[in-house]
Every structure is written in C-alpha cells, then in structure tokens.
Amino acid sequence: MSEMDDMDEGSGIIKKFMFLNRKAPHGTVYALEGLEVVLITAAFDQDVSMVFTDDGVYQLIKGVDTKGIEVKDFSKTYRALDGYDIEKLYVDQKSMDARGLTEEDLIVDVTVLSVDEMANLMAEQDVVISF
Amino acid sequence: MPMVEIAGKEVEVDEEGYLVDLSQWNEDIAKYMAVEEKVEMTDGHWEVVNFLREYYAEYQIAPAVRVLTKAIGKKLGPDKGNNKYLYELFPYGPAKQACKIAGLPKPTGCI
Numbered sequence: 001m002s003e004m005d006d007m008d009e010g011s012g013i014i015k016k017f018m019f020l021n022r023k024a025p026h027g028t029v030y031a032l033e034g035l036e037v038v039l040i041t042a043a044f045d046q047d048v049s050m051v052f053t054d055d056g057v058y059q060l061i062k063g064v065d066t067k068g069i070e071v072k073d074f075s076k077t078y079r080a081l082d083g084y085d086i087e088k089l090y091v092d093q094k095s096m097d098a099r100g101l102t103e104e105d106l107i108v109d110v111t112v113l114s115v116d117e118m119a120n121l122m123a124e125q126d127v128v129i130s131f
Numbered sequence: 132m133p134m135v136e137i138a139g140k141e142v143e144v145d146e147e148g149y150l151v152d153l154s155q156w157n158e159d160i161a162k163y164m165a166v167e168e169k170v171e172m173t174d175g176h177w178e179v180v181n182f183l184r185e186y187y188a189e190y191q192i193a194p195a196v197r198v199l200t201k202a203i204g205k206k207l208g209p210d211k212g213n214n215k216y217l218y219e220l221f222p223y224g225p226a227k228q229a230c231k232i233a234g235l236p237k238p239t240g241c242i
Contacts, residue, residue, distance in 0.1 A: 039192070039195070042195075043195055043197070072191065073191065074191050074192075076189065076190050076191045077190050077191050077192050079189075079190060080189075080190035080192055080194070080198075083194065083198045083201065083202055084195070084198055
C-alpha cells in the first residue's frame, strides 16, 4: 500500500458541509444548537461553511446585550470560529438590505453574496443543513 | 444536581463534576477540582487555567483541545502550545481537566 493510501485512510472523507442559519439568535434554540453542531463538525476536519440568511443575519449583530432576557450571549462565540478553522462565513445580501444592515454591523468578517452567488455555492455542497 | 461543600460554601456541580455557575468560581474551587482530578497545581497549571478563563470571557465557550493547543501556542509560545506539554500537565485531557478546574463547562466538540 502506498503512503497516499495510508494517509487517505487516516484522514477519512472530507465533505463540503454548509450550515444554513435562518432564525433570530434568541427565542428558539436553533441558533445556539446550530453553532454547537458546527463546532463539532469542525473537530472532524470537514470543509465547513456557514450561511446567514433571513433573520439569521441577526445572529452576527454587534453589541448584543442579553441581560434583560436572561440568556447567554453567544454572539461572541462566532469570533472563535476562526480558531476552529471555520473561515467561510457568508451572508445574504437581500436579508441584510431588508433589515438595514451592513457588514459594519456584524461581529465577524463575512462575505456578502447575491441570490445567484448563494445558489451556486449551495449547488457545490455535499451536505446542506438548515437551522 | 449534586451539591458539594468547598471551603465552607455550597456549590452546585453537574453529574460529571463541572461547576454549574461559572460566576461562583474562585481559587478554592479550582484547588478542590484539581484534587478531584488528581492534578497537583503548579504555576504551569495555573497559567493554562487562567488562559482558559480569559478564553471563555472572550468567546463564551470552552475550546476543543486542538483549538486550545493552538491558542496557547499563539499566546505563550510553541514550547507550551503542544500536546506533550499540555498532556504532561493534564494527563486525562488538557481541555477536559483544565476546563473543570477553571470552572468552565465541558468543552464543545469534545468527543
């Protein structure tokens, strides 16, 4: 067996995972649970990208204070994604525009995509998981 | 959830012994957790524990071991940011044991 085969066996199959975040950060568990799944997926050395669309763009908003609703402010955790080698963060242009948001309002660096660009990116994925 | 008495104070821990309320943490609790984990605390141990508390304050999560190792390397240098050094300090897993001593939840992505 060649060295390459050994390496392939050790590293396993790498799939392209896209996590689609469509819900506001609080009020449901989707955003926080989705984030945990993303962090776990990264531990398996998969190709992970995250997309924020609809009210999901609110997950990335700067200057959140959750004291009044007595839940954990996990928005800071998005800034740890870089350390988990998750660098592909995308937001939907239309969702941003509809809510009067720009990249300046967000806690992390993102790539803003048009509807067509987003569709192409989704078509490239092996797995798309929506939260 | 179980309650334990540490230095005369009642403290709530989860079924694996992790502190439930992070804000209760103090050095007495750290020392108690260290004894539970059979870890003898040295300056090197405290350095990692304090690093983890800072990490948590900044990102609101306990990092996975791979992420912790890399982050320590960045801050404290490569002779500390490696598996050998960290496993010598915390033989049963640096993220798991050091997080417990630091009063943090069990790391996310810890498998």
